Amino acid sequence: MRLDALLSRYGYCSRREAPGWIKRHSITFKGKPCSSPTDKVQAEGILLDGEPVEFPDGLYAALYKPEGYTCSHDDGEGDLIYDLLPFQWRHRNPAVSSVGRLDKETSGLLLLTDDGKFIHRMTSPRHHVAKVYEAVTEEDIPTEAVELFASGTLTLNGETRPCAPALLELMGTATRPADAYGRKIPPGSPHAGCRRRSRLISVPCFHRLPASGQPEPETGGMGAYPSGCAVNLPSAMWIPISEAPIACFPHFEVAAESGDWIVVDKGAPLIVHPSNGKKEPCLLEGVEALLSYEIANGAALSLVNRLDRETSGLTLVAKHKRAARELGRAMQRRLIHKEYLAIVQEWPEWTETACTAPILRQGEVAESRIWVKQAVHPAGKACTTVFRKERTWNTRRGPLALVRCIPETGRMHQIRVHLAHLGHPILGDKIYGPSEHCYLEYIQHGWSRELEERLVLPRHALHACRLEFPFDEETFTAEAPLPEDMRLLLETGD
The missing domain is CATH 3.30.2350.10 (Pseudouridine synthase)
Known part of the structure; x- marks a missing residue:
C-alpha cells in the first residue's frame, strides 16, 4: 500500500493533503524513515510520530x-x-x-x-x-x-x-x-x-x-x-452512578469570538457536555443558550477541545461544520497551542523542565480501583509536557508553587500524571494527589472536612489560561485570568 493511501485509509489526511502532512510528521516503516507519498508501507510496522496506526484491523x-x-x-x-x-x-x-x-x-x-x-x-x-x-x-x-x-x-x-x-x-x-x-x-x-x-x-x-x-x-x-x-x-466496563443532582454553578465568560468560533472561560466543576444522565447544567447548553439566535439561523456548535470537570479555563467551540472541520484538523496536526497554570505541592528544584514519560491506563499493567486512572509506564504512549516554575510561596498547609504547563501532546490526564511523576502533584487532585482513596471517598460520600484537610481545594488547581489556534490563515490568541479559588491561594497564602 502507498503511504498516501494508508494515511487516507486511517483518517489522518486526504491523498491530496498527504505530501504536506508527511513533511510535518515523523514517519517510519520497520525502522526506516518515510518521506514520499509513494513509499510502500503496511499498517503493521509503521509509526506515525512514534505511534502505531490506530485500529489497523478495523474499528x-x-x-x-x-x-x-x-x-x-x-x-x-x-x-x-x-x-x-x-x-x-x-x-x-x-x-x-x-x-x-x-x-x-x-x-x-x-x-x-x-x-x-x-x-x-x-x-x-x-x-x-x-x-x-x-x-x-x-x-x-x-x-x-x-x-x-x-x-x-x-x-x-x-x-x-x-x-x-x-x-x-x-x-x-x-x-x-x-x-x-x-x-x-x-x-x-x-x-x-x-x-x-x-x-x-x-x-x-x-x-x-x-x-x-x-x-x-x-x-x-x-x-x-x-x-x-x-x-x-x-x-468496556460497568460503573454505578447516582441519580442525585450535582451541585454546580453554570458559569462561563466569553474570552474571544468571531462569526466562526467562540472561546469561553468555564468554571469548575462545570462539565463541557451532557454526561452520565445526571441532572446538572453543562457548558455546551450554556453556549447554545447564548448563541440561540445564531443557532436559529443555521449554526451548529461543536466542541473543539474539552476540559475535565474539575479543570477551569478556555474551551474552543466551532459555530458551524466548516469551522469544526478546519479547527479539528488543526487539533489533529497539533497546531493548537495550549497553556495551563497549576498550583502544586512543594517547590520544584527546576526552573524549567520537560517530562517525556510515556503514559497508559494503569489498569492495563497493575491493579487500580479507578478505571480512568493513568500511570507512567515504558509501554505507554509517548507524550511531552514542558513545565516552568512561575512562583513559590509558603502557607500553613506547606510550600506551594505556581507552574505553567505546556502540553505538546494530548493524553488523558497528561499534565496531572506528569506533575505527580515529578513529585509535585496538583493541589486538590483526588486521583494523583495524596491517595486515590480520596477520589473513592469523594465519590461515595462527597466533600468532607477530612478531605479538605488532605486536599485543601474541592477540585484540582489546574486552569487552562492560554489558547492559540490557526483559522483561515490567521492565528488567534485567547487568555483567561486565574479563577478566584486559585487566585485567593496566591494572594492570601491559603
Whole structure:
C-alpha cells in the first residue's frame, strides 16, 4: 500500500493533503524513515510520530448516543453522532457507520464500525441479534400487554404482518420531581406526576458483560458512560452512578469570538457536555443558550477541545461544520497551542523542565480501583509536557508553587500524571494527589472536612489560561485570568 493511501485509509489526511502532512510528521516503516507519498508501507510496522496506526484491523466501538443527534452522514440533518467522534475516526475510509440507528430523540447504546460485513451480520434479521430498550410512558400499560407482546400476534395500525415476539417487562412507576437542573417541578406543570417505566426486550435476549466477565451491577448500565463518549468494546466496563443532582454553578465568560468560533472561560466543576444522565447544567447548553439566535439561523456548535470537570479555563467551540472541520484538523496536526497554570505541592528544584514519560491506563499493567486512572509506564504512549516554575510561596498547609504547563501532546490526564511523576502533584487532585482513596471517598460520600484537610481545594488547581489556534490563515490568541479559588491561594497564602 502507498503511504498516501494508508494515511487516507486511517483518517489522518486526504491523498491530496498527504505530501504536506508527511513533511510535518515523523514517519517510519520497520525502522526506516518515510518521506514520499509513494513509499510502500503496511499498517503493521509503521509509526506515525512514534505511534502505531490506530485500529489497523478495523474499528469497533460503543457510543452512548445523547438525545438530539441524528444517525446520519448528511450534514443537512443537524447534529450528527459522527460529530462526537475523534477526527481520525470521522475520516477513515471506508467510513465509520452505526450498526443500525436510533431516532434523533432516542438516547442509548450504538455500535460503530468501519467493517461492512460486521454491520450486515448484526443488522440482518436472520441473525436475531437481541436489543433491550427502556421506555417511560404517559399512561399505565395493562398487564395483559405482556402476553400480547410475547405472542407474536401484535399487529400495528396500517400493517398486515404481526411483530416478532418480544418480552415486555413492566418495571413499576417512577416520579419525575425535578427538571434537568435539579429544580423541583411544581404540581400541575406539564412535566409533573408519575410515569410508567417498562423494558422491551427482543427475543432471544442476551446480557452484555464487562471486561471482567461478571454481570453488571443493578445500578450500572450504559448510563454510566458520558453522552457522546466512545468506548472501545474490549475495554468496556460497568460503573454505578447516582441519580442525585450535582451541585454546580453554570458559569462561563466569553474570552474571544468571531462569526466562526467562540472561546469561553468555564468554571469548575462545570462539565463541557451532557454526561452520565445526571441532572446538572453543562457548558455546551450554556453556549447554545447564548448563541440561540445564531443557532436559529443555521449554526451548529461543536466542541473543539474539552476540559475535565474539575479543570477551569478556555474551551474552543466551532459555530458551524466548516469551522469544526478546519479547527479539528488543526487539533489533529497539533497546531493548537495550549497553556495551563497549576498550583502544586512543594517547590520544584527546576526552573524549567520537560517530562517525556510515556503514559497508559494503569489498569492495563497493575491493579487500580479507578478505571480512568493513568500511570507512567515504558509501554505507554509517548507524550511531552514542558513545565516552568512561575512562583513559590509558603502557607500553613506547606510550600506551594505556581507552574505553567505546556502540553505538546494530548493524553488523558497528561499534565496531572506528569506533575505527580515529578513529585509535585496538583493541589486538590483526588486521583494523583495524596491517595486515590480520596477520589473513592469523594465519590461515595462527597466533600468532607477530612478531605479538605488532605486536599485543601474541592477540585484540582489546574486552569487552562492560554489558547492559540490557526483559522483561515490567521492565528488567534485567547487568555483567561486565574479563577478566584486559585487566585485567593496566591494572594492570601491559603
